[in-house]
Amino acid sequence: MSTYPRLPVTFVRGEGAWLWDTAGKKYLDAFSGVAVCGLGHAHPAVAEALCNQAQQLIHTSNWYGIARQQELADKLTEISGMDNVFFGNSGAEAVECAIKIARMYGHKKDIAVPTIIVMEGSFHGRTLATLTATGSRKVQAGFEPLVAGFVRVPYGDLAAIEIVAKNNHDVVAVLVEPVQGEGGINIPPEDYLPGLRSICDRHQWLLMLDEIQTGMGRTGRWFAFQHHDLKPDVMSVAKGLANGVPIGACLARGAAASMLQVGNHGSTFGGNPLACAAALATIKTLHEQKLATRAASLGARMLHGFSKKLAGQPNVKEIRGKGLMLGIELTHDCRKLTALALERGLLINVTHEKVIRLLPPLVISDAEADQIVDGVSLLVSEFGAA
Numbered sequence: 001m002s003t004y005p006r007l008p009v010t011f012v013r014g015e016g017a018w019l020w021d022t023a024g025k026k027y028l029d030a031f032s033g034v035a036v037c038g039l040g041h042a043h044p045a046v047a048e049a050l051c052n053q054a055q056q057l058i059h060t061s062n063w064y065g066i067a068r069q070q071e072l073a074d075k076l077t078e079i080s081g082m083d084n085v086f087f088g089n090s091g092a093e094a095v096e097c098a099i100k101i102a103r104m105y106g107h108k109k110d111i112a113v114p115t116i117i118v119m120e121g122s123f124h125g126r127t128l129a130t131l132t133a134t135g136s137r138k139v140q141a142g143f144e145p146l147v148a149g150f151v152r153v154p155y156g157d158l159a160a161i162e163i164v165a166k167n168n169h170d171v172v173a174v175l176v177e178p179v180q181g182e183g184g185i186n187i188p189p190e191d192y193l194p195g196l197r198s199i200c201d202r203h204q205w206l207l208m209l210d211e212i213q214t215g216m217g218r219t220g221r222w223f224a225f226q227h228h229d230l231k232p233d234v235m236s237v238a239k240g241l242a243n244g245v246p247i248g249a250c251l252a253r254g255a256a257a258s259m260l261q262v263g264n265h266g267s268t269f270g271g272n273p274l275a276c277a278a279a280l281a282t283i284k285t286l287h288e289q290k291l292a293t294r295a296a297s298l299g300a301r302m303l304h305g306f307s308k309k310l311a312g313q314p315n316v317k318e319i320r321g322k323g324l325m326l327g328i329e330l331t332h333d334c335r336k337l338t339a340l341a342l343e344r345g346l347l348i349n350v351t352h353e354k355v356i357r358l359l360p361p362l363v364i365s366d367a368e369a370d371q372i373v374d375g376v377s378l379l380v381s382e383f384g385a386a
């Protein structure tokens, strides 16, 4: 089905931050398949783990023990400080699981219509519940009736949440991205997550972080919440978790960790040995190469580069970033820049019509980072002059 406006290119091979198309032309990838291939393309550690696992065992189902799944759950809870995990196959499924935990939590407290606070400008997926949670009319239009049990507030605004707390006694959870990705690389005030944590504690709400885009080292820590001294009750992870092999994980802690019991939730493919082997190899490589720390310094280098190169550009409204999540907001629609960049052998993304979004692999060299900064800056200045 024609669900994507595809660019006129097909890739056949990749290595590190580089991709080759059917004609042999090479491209520098500053998008990583939407923040998925943090280790770059065709990483040998992931390829080897997949080959070995495929020769041993690919799938048995969750009706039996799965050693690789247990190993991955141990690793994920160790690096996040969470208690347990449910495995699915995508980001949307991870958020669906979080929503189900929140509803069960509400019903246990005798709240008949458990309500989740969600944000303007958010993105949580394309299933019916997650598109309802998403703060974009474009994503929702045509799919009404939407799912009940959500209220929306502006992103980054703690006072707006206090007002909901006062007026709505059915709230059971807050669902929020630590940095909004699809919404345009929106970075909330420093005190936002700590403020949310304390509001949730005060009202016994679950703090549910969608770390699908921010997780796996991209912002400079394993997970973006680790920039602060706090933990969520529920967290969704996917995208970069297995460097391109489909997987999603919903992690929970404390009371939230025991909400789903036998019969409450499931997945045929979720947490199968193949996907878990890829995730284990990804985590091991991210750890060994200290790539979260590297993402922080590369991100700072690129932000600095952009602010120098784009200083005084009248068409640039704001440059923002956290680690290797970078956004350059222009004053007008710049969607055509993705095709112009493609012609020059550079893969970028434009989100929210006006924001150039860069999500390069965490393994890029300084020279590759500089090449992205130079290429994008040139495009922006030429675009401005046009």
Ligand SMILES: *Cc1c(COP(=O)(O)O)cnc(C)c1O
Residues within 6 Å of the ligand: 090, 091, 092, 093, 095, 123, 124, 125, 126, 177, 181, 182, 210, 211, 212, 213, 238, 239
């Ligand atoms: C991509 C994304 C999702 C959806 O993930 P899918 O794997 O496409 O279902 C959900 N939340 C956030 C924050 C995302 O970036």
